[in-house]
Amino acid sequence: MAETKFDLIVVGGGPGGYVAAIRAAQLGKKVALVEREHLGGICLNWGCIPTKALLRSSEIFSLINHAKDFGLEVKGDVNVILPKIVERSRKVAAQLSGGVKHLLKKNKVTVFDAYGTLAGKAGADRKIALTDKAGAAAGELTAPHVILATGARARSVPGMEPDGKLIWTYREAMVPDVMPKSLLVVGSGAIGIEFASFYKTLGADVTVVEMVDRILPAEDEEISAFARKSFEKQGMKILTGAATKSITKGANNVTVTVEQGGKTQAITVDRVILAVGIVGNVENIGLEGTAVKVEKSHVVIDDYCGTGEPGVYAIGDLAGPPWLAHKASHEGVICVEKIFGVGDVHPLDTSNVPGCTYCQPQVASVGLTEAKAKAAGYSVKVGRFPFMGNGKAIALGEPEGLVKTVFDAKTGELLGAHMIGAEVTELIQGYAIARTLESTEAELMHTVFPHPTLSEMMHEAVLDAYGRAIHF
The missing domain is CATH 3.50.50.60 (FAD/NAD(P)-binding domain)
Incomplete structure (x- = not known):
């Protein structure tokens, strides 16, 4: 008979849930993960990862159509074979979902392929009732701590409900x-x-x-x-x-x-x-009759992901914005470390969570916008640097873009950074690290950026905020 008593039960195997489960296992805890559909959740199977695979195909298609700009000739028509594009995207998702399964097994997390629902208490423990895919009862699990990571789904518009076809x-x-x-x-x-x-x-x-x-x-x-x-x-x-x-x-x-x-x-x-937009998956997870509070379809949590119900926690999209996989993963780690008493745990500062949009050109940002910084009462210094002033961008054939920085004029604190252009979704992490380290313009100015790289624009945008840009 499978083990039913655990130190922690995680309901939902997305980027918040599986990371929380693995972190708890690393701390030597006996962990159960209940997932009703796909390990890796929406992000890995139907969101972040497969969409990037699709966008990579479109990016290559665009590059091929501009091959002459790079001194190359492509003979014959370049055709979009949509089923093959979709097939590759699905294979990428399947590969990574399999990788999550391997990681959970490696860390000795017990995975239950079922629906999980809060079902009251068993002494000092919480109970999770399991239901199989056919809707039949499949047993109960108990643990003193339960993390809900059930994610969210697409919001519908009245009169324009999705029909799967049109x-x-x-x-x-x-x-x-x-x-x-x-x-x-x-x-x-x-x-x-x-x-x-x-x-x-x-x-x-x-x-x-x-x-x-x-x-x-x-x-x-x-x-x-x-x-x-x-x-x-x-x-x-x-x-x-x-x-x-x-x-x-x-x-x-x-x-x-x-x-x-x-x-x-x-x-x-x-x-x-x-x-x-999206709405949280708060239905059918047993919140009725508990002290868990729901506002605008999302579970209300404290600084360490606790809900109003002792022993019950919520992370990721279920717990509200920003609705990002990396935010969910970080919340999972914070929540687990707080539960099990790991020292020096800090609440998540969502203003330090970078956001990325993988369109052409890409968009990325972290921290306050210029308008929000001013609205918050800051006197600001703003720096900008265009892609057309960067040697690497020109060599890549990507001269369209902008890097923008926003500083507190009084303290030099980096309040926010905003980018549009090639590969900015990779570049933004430099500014995210700077914000986490509470860097000022001085540290950023003194940092040596390699040449030739796109990252040099990050340095120049800092310099520009203080009237010191060299190449613009």
Whole structure:
């Protein structure tokens, strides 16, 4: 008979859950992980990883179409073979999901392929009831501590509910049965813009509809404006301050009525992608009758991921923004270390969590935007450096981009950094480390950046904030 008594039970095997389970196992604890579908969660199987595989295909397609710019000739047509693109994406996800399974086994975490639900207490322990895929009871587990990491799902729009054929969520957009000739994306956050970029690069006629007055609304306004200009240059249509009012489905197309500035227009497309946010998976996990508080579909937690119910914790997308895999993983580690008394555990400062959008050009940021820094009462110094002033960017054929830094004028604290351009999703970690180390402009100025690299722009953007840029 399988073991049923554990030190910790984690419900959900995504990037928050499996990392929490492994960290607890490293501390010598007996750990159970309950996962109903895929190890690695949405991120690994239907989000972060497979979308990057798709975007890599579109990036290569774009490079091939510009081969002449690099002195190369590609003979014959370059064709998009959509099933092969999707197949590669799914293989990448499957490989990494298998890797997570191996890591859990290596760390002696007991995995239960089932649904897990809070089911009261057994003395001082919490109970988790297991249900198999057929809906039948599959036993109970007990532990003094339970971490809920059940994630989130795509938000729906009333009157525009996904149907899996004409109206897609990210899930259908990742495994399309056909390449749409035209596409309307509702929402211009990271998910919406990534899919808009993918399909546009592969040849679709793409329109993006955003309710607020700019795309990528979580980003610095200057970066948002730069991104819009770049996307429109590529041929993408962008409607901001706009809302979808009604929808009519045809046999193989959709007509959406969009209102903007008091005027309406009907837009007919092959497919619609909904990317209007997410809602936490708080249903059917046994929260009823507990002291766990839910606000706006997310579990309310304290600085160390504790809920209002003793012995019950929540991490990741279930616990609210930022809805990022790396935030979930870090919360998992913090939560476990706090539970089991590891010394020097610090609460997560979400302003130090970098955000990345893998469109073309890429967008990345960490910390406060210029507007938010000013609104918070800071007197700021702002530095900028364009990609066109960087030798490596020009050599790569990637002269379009910008690095922006925001400093506290009084203390020199790096308040925020914002980037758009090639490989900025890799570069941003330099500024994230600087913020974690509480670096000022002095340390960043004194750091030697290698040449020729894109990272030199990070140095120049710091120098520019203080009137010392060399190459611009």
